[in-house]
Amino acid sequence: MGMKETESTTPIDAPGAPQAGTPLPGGGTSARPEGSGGLFGSGGPTFLTTRLDWVINWSRRNSLWPMPFGTACCAIEMMASAASNYDLARFGMERMSFSPRQADVLICAGRVPYKLAPVLRRIYDQMMQPKWVISMGACASSGGIFDNYSMVQGIDTIVPVDVYIPGCPPRPEGLIYGLMMVQEKIREERLSDHTVNRAEDPLAAGHPRASAPEIEGLTGPFGNSTRQNRLSGLVRTSRISRPDDRRP
Amino acid sequence: MTDDTPFDAVAAGPRPSDAHDPELGGHPAEVPDHPSVTALRATFGDAIRAHQLHAGDENVVFVDPAALYAVLEFLQQDPDQRYDYLLDLTAVDYGAGTPIQVVYQLWSLGFHRMLRVKVELPLDALEVDSVEPLWKTADWLEREVWDLFGVTFRGHPDLRRILMPANYAEGHPLRKDFPLRGRFSRAEQTRRALALEVDDNYTVLERELGAEPQIVPAAPAGEPDDGRGSDDTMKGE
Numbered sequence: 020m021g022m023k024e025t026e027s028t029t030p031i032d033a034p035g036a037p038q039a040g041t042p043l044p045g046g047g048t049s050a051r052p053e054g055s056g057g058l059f060g061s062g063g064p065t066f067l068t069t070r071l072d073w074v075i076n077w078s079r080r081n082s083l084w085p086m087p088f089g090t091a092c093c094a095i096e097m098m099a100s101a102a103s104n105y106d107l108a109r110f111g112m113e114r115m116s117f118s119p120r121q122a123d124v125l126i127c128a129g130r131v132p133y134k135l136a137p138v139l140r141r142i143y144d145q146m147m148q149p150k151w152v153i154s155m156g157a158c159a160s161s162g163g164i165f166d167n168y169s170m171v172q173g174i175d176t177i178v179p180v181d182v183y184i185p186g187c188p189p190r191p192e193g194l195i196y197g198l199m200m201v202q203e204k205i206r207e208e209r210l211s212d213h214t215v216n217r218a219e220d221p222l223a224a225g226h227p228r229a230s231a232p233e234i235e236g237l238t239g240p241f242g243n244s245t246r247q248n249r250l251s252g253l254v255r256t257s258r259i260s261r262p263d264d265r266r267p
Numbered sequence: 268m269t270d271d272t273p274f275d276a277v278a279a280g281p282r283p284s285d286a287h288d289p290e291l292g293g294h295p296a297e298v299p300d301h302p303s304v305t306a307l308r309a310t311f312g313d314a315i316r317a318h319q320l321h322a323g324d325e326n327v328v329f330v331d332p333a334a335l336y337a338v339l340e341f342l343q344q345d346p347d348q349r350y351d352y353l354l355d356l357t358a359v360d361y362g363a364g365t366p367i368q369v370v371y372q373l374w375s376l377g378f379h380r381m382l383r384v385k386v387e388l389p390l391d392a393l394e395v396d397s398v399e400p401l402w403k404t405a406d407w408l409e410r411e412v413w414d415l416f417g418v419t420f421r422g423h424p425d426l427r428r429i430l431m432p433a434n435y436a437e438g439h440p441l442r443k444d445f446p447l448r449g450r451f452s453r454a455e456q457t458r459r460a461l462a463l464e465v466d467d468n469y470t471v472l473e474r475e476l477g478a479e480p481q482i483v484p485a486a487p488a489g490e491p492d493d494g495r496g497s498d499d500t501m502k503g504e
Contacts, residue, residue: 133460134432134468140461168440168449168456169431176457227461231454 072210079123079149080205081111083198086122086146088139091129093156093188100191110198119145124201125178126194130158131171137225143178144224148217151201154180155194157187161237172237176229301326303348303382311338325383332386336396339384342373343401349377353398356408358416362443367416369395388418397423415441425470433467434459 085107089097101107101115108114116122119142131139143152154174157163160183162172171177181204184197208216227234298320307315307328314334319327330338342350350373359368366387373382386395397420399405409420410429417439420426428435436459437450449456466474 133456134463136457136460137463137465141465167447168437168445171457171460172453176453177461225461227454227457229457231452231458234454234457235452237453 072208075210076205076208080202082113083111083123083151083201083205084114084116084121085112085153085198086119086125086142087115087117087128088125088142089128090131090135091156091158091188093128093159096188096191097126097128097155097194100194105191105195107195107198110195110202112198119143120147122146123149124151124153124198126153126155127159127174127178128155128188130163130165131174131177132169133171134169136171136177139174140177140225148219149213151181151204152178153182153184153194153197153201155184155197156189157185160185163187172234176227176234176237179228298326301382303342303350303380304328306345306347307338307341310341314338321383326381327383327385329385329387332388332395335384335386336398339371339373339398339401342382342384348375350375350380350382352376353402353404353408354381356398356405356412358412358418358441360416360441360443364390366390367393367418367442369412369418371398393417394419394421396421399423413439415439417442432460432463434463 087094087097099105101112112124119125123146125143125146127139143150152174154160158165158170159174160180162170166172174180182197182200184193186193189197298318301318304315304318304326311330311334314331315328315338316331317327317329319329321327339350342348352374354372354374355370356372357370359370361368366389368385368387371384373384374380375382388395393416395418397405397409399409399420399422406424407429409418409423410426412418413420413423413426414428414430427433431440438445440449451459469477
């Protein structure tokens with residue numbers, strides 16, 4: 020009992036006091052001196068000190084709520100990842116947040132046609148900072164086998180992407196690994212870099228993320244099974260170029 | 268086969284699948300009579316260009332495009348035909364400059380009878396009468412055919428794109444003469460896609476349908492209850 024009185028009179032965060040504490044993974048220090056035993060609150064002062072970076076990143080990476088943007092078969096694997104066999108909730112993805120306002124990580128699972136591109140961009144713009152994006156599967160990452168007139172050749176031309184998951188579709192283990200890579204990325208973040216990492220130009224909302232030459236570089240004359248390109252055309256009919264077809 | 272590329276097969280045009288090939292079990296030379304085709308020949312004469320049997324028992328009738336609406340109207344309204352269900356309306360482009368075929372798949376609920384009507388439209392005259400007055404379902408199906416093949420349907424109430432974005436300006440992508448990656452550069456395609464507001468794909472009426480639900484005013488006190496029930500909060504007014 021006398022030991023307890025001694026503790027309560029000693030400010031634990033004063034210089035010289037923490038050497039009795041237990042080092043925490045983030046470099047923090049437990050307020051519980053060695054030998055006191057029991058749970059927090061059973062004895063001495065019940066607080067701990069740590070780095071603000073570490074505790075904020077710890078809380079962020081362990082409560083990542085995904086915004087599922089599932090458009091194709093990858094979404095089936097995403098659902099399987101959330102179901103009980105694989106159980107994303109173990110990693111803090113406690114629920115799928117079907118509202119972008121409450122979501123932390125956008126999982127784009129499946130192919131994105133050009134008609135859906137403004138929808139994806141708007142959902143990304145609606146998400147709160149900090150936010151991360153996972154491009155799940157070959158189609159979302161590069162257009163996949165759909166190198167055609169209607170498909171976005173990689174969603175990184177639309178929104179910035181943090182983690183690309185290969186596969187067609189990736190297995191649930193792949194998605195979970197990708198989410199853990201996002202967690203690793205969050206672990207490395209520093210609050211001092213926050214304004215740099217999270218800077219967003221409001222004028223960039225609704226615009227392509229990549230520049231025009233960058234987008235052009237994505238689709239070279241390779242991998243096209245029918246050897247058609249933009250310049251080819253078997254029969255040039257006058258109907259194609261009639262003004263009615265070129266609606267504004 | 269001397270095809271160097273799959274592209275040459277497209278250039279070669281349609282395979283002679285209409286020819287009778289006994290080994291492949293192709294179309295029989297003798298087509299058994301179909302009651303609707305008999306009636307069509309009696310009524311329209313030369314406007315009925317051909318009658319074929321595809322895939323065993325699919326009766327296909329090729330019709331003069333000028334007589335198409337009259338033929339389909341006859342098939343729908345004649346008491347002995349009554350093709351009251353338009354199963355599908357689509358188009359086929361066999362490539363190499365061959366005419367685009369517009370396909371009408373009909374089903375008679377009363378007679379349990381199926382008939383496929385086709386018109387062949389040359390590429391420089393892609394225009395045919397709309398059958399939207401006969402079957403309301405043809406509204407969206409004809410929009411789809413116009414969107415992807417560029418076939419204009421005369422008399423259609425609202426002929427605009429349905430699958431491609433509203434500001435799509437590269438043509439009609441399911442045509443064989445359409446380049447696979449489209450006509451614009453990828454950067455231009457991306458820019459155009461993001462320049463489109465999502466609401467632009469819908470008409471004013473369609474946007475109203477997706478707006479806030481309207482509150483239906485309560486029935487006056489004098490009217491008897493029609494048994495459909497009503498909202499209690501509305502009764503209190």
